[in-house]
Each structure stands twice: as C-alpha cells, then as structure tokens.
Amino acid sequence: MGDTPRRLLQRLIRRIPAQELKPTLEKWGRLSQAQLQTIDFTQSKWALTGKLGTICEERNWAVKHITELELIYVIDNPNLGMWHTFQLMDPRDNAHTVELLQFKEQFKSNLSELIRNVSVKIKKHTDEAVWIRIAWGDGLSQPNHFKPTYVVHYLQTPYVFVTSLNSKQKPLLSQALVLATSYHAIKDANLSGRKFTAIRDLLMRQYEQVFPRKFHSPLKERNQIVTDPHIEREQAESSANRLQMACEAFGGGKLPQLQSAVYKLETKFRGHNKSMTQREEPIRCVVKFASTNILESLRNCASSGIASTPVTPLLSSIPLKGRNYFVITDNGPGPSQTRQQN
C-alpha cells in the first residue's frame, strides 16, 4: 500500500471516535462480517490502524477506497468547519429533471476538463442529498487528499452547500456545478454556519415552523408556574401575544442551531441628535448576533419583551429568507440586500 493511502487511513482512524469506528466500517461494507469479527475494537487506535492497514494491503486497496470510507464518516458527522451556501440561478429548461446519473457524469467530466488532476467522489445519501468529495491537484501535482472540499447538493433544488473551498477553487467548482445542473449561474446565498444540519434545515425549511394564521385562543405560556387559580397574572394577555408573535417570526418548536448572524448596516443615522440625522452620508456599522442557537435566543428576546413585537423584518428575515448575512442600505433592494424599513 502506498504512502498516501496509509497516511490517509491513519489520519482517518485517528479522527473517527472509538465508538463510531465499528459502525462506520460496517456501513462501508467492504469488510465482510467475518473480517470485522477478527478486529478487536478495544485496542488502541495505533494498533487498529496497523490491523486495518494490513487488511487493506491484502485486498490491494488504494486511495479511492479510503476516501470512500472518509466520505461515509463525514456524511454522518458533517461538522467539519464553516459551511457556506450557494444558490443556483436561472434554470434552463431541463434543470428540474436532472437525474443523479446525469449529474454525476456531467459534474465529473466538467471538473476534469477544467482542471487536471482532480479526484472526485460522489455518493448519494438516503435523504436525496448528493455528497461530493473533491481532492484538488493542479497541472503539476497529484490531488491533495488531505484537504478535500465537500459539496452537498439536493437534486431538483437550487441549493448547494460547500465547505473547505478556497478562492482559487471556487470558480472551477461553480462552473462545474452550473453546467452539471443545467442552470445559468450560481451566487452566494449569504448563509453560513458550523452546523451543517442547522443551515440545511433552515434553508430548506425542514423544521417545525408554526405560522399560525388563526388561533382560537391566545397561545398559552409554556412554563406556567402559577397554579393557584386565585392568582392572576397582570400581563398574561400581552405576554401571550408576544409569545405568539415571536413564534410567528421564528417558528414554534425546536429551531435549527444557527450560531451567528451578521448585518452590515449603511443607513442614515436614526437616533435623536438633530445634526446627525440631517447628515446625508450613512453611518456604517456591523452588528453581529452570536449564540449557541441565535434563533432560539431571538425568539426568547421577542417573547420576553427585550425585542419589541411585531418582530422587525431584519430579524425575521433570518428564518424567512434562510440567510444570516445581510447588507442593509437605505436604497431599494439589491441582489444581496434587504429593504430597510423606514
């Protein structure tokens, strides 16, 4: 077994936590049950690497088999760093009928035409997601398998999620994607985060969204501490209203774990100072909201009154538009701008 596959295997075994190792290998499916039984998973990782390395040598496996294993692990544990979202624009006629096989062939051939020495591995996951692992080389060097880019695309949707892509690789990937999916262009969707499932759920609206149009009675407070019927809460109605509006804006149940939202503001001054408000030029500032789950935090702000309800469109745009980077100006909406409410 060559040096690269050995090193790749070593790094991969180190990365996979001990309890995940057996299930991942089982999913991989290249080792028979009998072989899996022979491996003692209570050994140290070093010993395991040696044992697996021997098996790989016996079966004459190369880099592509190891990268397959890596892709399987990553699909279940996609939190590798920052994920960025892109959106495909202007579909061609047949964009909605692009099938997996067609996409795979086209993508691989396009990318190989654009850059020599690139290694692509594509796998379709059970939930309609197509996972692509790209190891980049260039005209002179072999693909670097130690810094792969991961791309996830949901067929028949215009969304693409990417991680570990540098600025040189971006145009190549963009072009290959656009051609393979039969769209005309691709743009930044202004949504990024560390938790892949969170940004996917947010963008594709796969979470419990309670957008009540009509409630028979105001939403009850979830934590009703008061049990004595003689005690009346003064502000019961207004707090129920706040809770309802907060849920309308952000959703009712468990929210995707988005960790930050950034707003770049370039708007005229909106304080009280007369001379500043008369100033023509905008004030430039950047506001960043950060939390382990900003959607929950913001919903809590709205329901507790820290943020006034109804929730301002600036904040409710996060779940509504599925983005967390905004440039706000006083002008009309641009391609990556949101209209400022005066």
Next chain:
Amino acid sequence: MIISVVKTPRNSDGAQRSSYRQSYRSYVGAVSRLGLTSALTARRLNTSRRAPRAHNITDKVSPEHLAVLVKKEWQLSYVTPLFQFRHTQLKRYSQQLSAFIAAERQGVAVEVEEPQHSFKASFSVVHGMAEAEEDAETILIQVHSKHHFSRRDDPEKCVWSGWLACINGSPEYIRSLPKDFICLPLFGSSGGDPLTSSVKSWFQQTFDCCFGSLEINHTSLQWLGSLWTNCQPESNIQHLKMIWAVPVVPPLQITYTVNPQDAWELWTCVRKDAQVEKEGEEEEEEEEEGIIDIEEVNMFMQELKSHFYRHFKLDLSAGNLVQVSTALGSAKTSGRIKISNSRYMISTLTLLTECALLKMPV
C-alpha cells in the same frame, strides 16, 4: 542556616495599623459606593474628566518598559495601601519574592540568598508614568524562569509580569493616608494563576495589604469608549466595538462595531449639543475644550443604542455592556484591560486608578 521567608512584620506598628483603619472609617463615614453622603469623601466616579491628550510618553518612559506594558492583556485588581513599601528596597524585595515563590512551590522553607532559584523575580521602577505630585512611581514586577537543566547562557523566559500603579490618584485620599503607607491601588497581572496568587500572598504578608478583583462597570466602559473615540482625529481608532450580553436562553452576544469616522462625527455632534445646553445655563462662555462630562458620554451611548433600536427593535439596555475595544485598547467587564497604544496609556490608567480607589474597602 535556613531563614524562613514567611515572616509577618512583628512590630509595634500593628496597633497603629488597626487604629488607622478605625480612624479612616470614621473620617470617611458610612460611605456607599457612590459616596453621595458627605462632601469630604467625594468617593464617586468623576462626572467629568479631562479629554485624553496624547502624551509623548516615549520621551518619559523607557522603551523596554513600554514594550512590557503595551499590547498585553492585564487582569486588574485593586490593592489597599502598602505599609512601609520602599522604592529603594527593590533588590531586597526581588530576593524575598524569588525565595517565597520557590518556598510555595516546594512546600519547605528556603534560604533567601540562594542564587539558584528556578524562578527569579525582579522589581523595577517605571520612571515617567506618575502624573500628579502625590503619585507614587509605578513598580514593575517580572518573574523569569530558568530550568535547572538549561545551560547558563540560555535566555530566561519571562513567565509572569505585573505592575502596581497610581496615576492621578485622588490627592485628598493620598494625603489623608498615615505616614508609611504608599498608595499604589492599581495592580495588573499577566501570567499563570499560581504565580499570581503567590505574588499576591507575598505582598499581603509583607506589606499588610489586601487585593481584590476589579471589575470594570458599564459606566467606566462607556467612559473608555468615549475617551478613545475622542482621540480619533489624532490616532485612528479603526473601529469602536462594543459587546453586549443579553440575558436570554441561550445567552445572546451582540457585537456592535461602528466605523471610526462615523463614531467621531456622532461624538462631535453630541458634544456640540451638550455645549450649547451648558452655555444656555451658565452666563459665561467657558472654554470647555478639555473637559468631558458624563452627560455627553451617556448621550453618545444613548444615540448609538437608538440607532440600533430603530433597526432591530431590540433594546440594548436590557443587556450588559461587557466589552469595549478600539485600536487604542480594549476593556472587559471582567477586569481585563489591554492598552495597545502608549500615547493614551496615562488617560486610561487614570480612569482605572480611580475605579480602584473607589472599589477599595478602606
């Protein structure tokens, strides 16, 4: 002969010390944090300050000292007055502290004069920082480590540094201290916790003083933000960054960064309005260029919060201001301070000295 380093000064001044405390308490009266009771006490944060001037501090303070002080993040504490601390005895203090640290680590008594301690402390005076007449000179303490296994020529690594300072301390307070007490209320430390607590213990035992953590409250943070913004025309502050912590579940952190030029313009407008109001009240036209009032600071922050509110409908006052930073330095409510530009070091330390004096229980 092994001499124990840990020695409490056993002299007749013990009685004097406790009586000093009693007499000072009655002098001060039952003072609340803001000292609103008696005019004599004036134990409150200043409501007006001089605008920070760029001090050409490089003329006065040696570059080596500046290099140690600037660009490092310090954890602040307040220190009560030190009894019989002499600026002339620094060499002896260095030896004693080195031995004390060695003793703490080994758990046995250690000879003071022994040259081969693995940790070597050194005290030095930082000349040029004291502003007012009553200010004591700043003391710099550094602890260098030298492994027993390293060769003689290997450079010693500085593993801990700290300083004691009093910049523009309240003259009435300093003059009111009994003889033999030196006022160096501000202590900054940078380095591992064990060494920090060793140094503090040594000070407490040798000079009968008390250390306490100095949190920087939001008023002081607002002061620092405004004072730094005031420096924009002379030194580009690059940004005015403020961080609020909002108490929701899960906790939300809001970072509000304003363009320096825009912050400066807002500050000037706020000051102009405030001056106009002041001139309306007072008959004379005073040249108030160098003085900044707390109303101006509050108004400045309020305007920034209003601008934020109009966009996000979120009231920042519901949260706590936890950090302010610019290119000139950063300050956190936990008591961590970083001074990135030596030109405004004196003004920043003046404000912090005041905070320390205010927080002291004595």
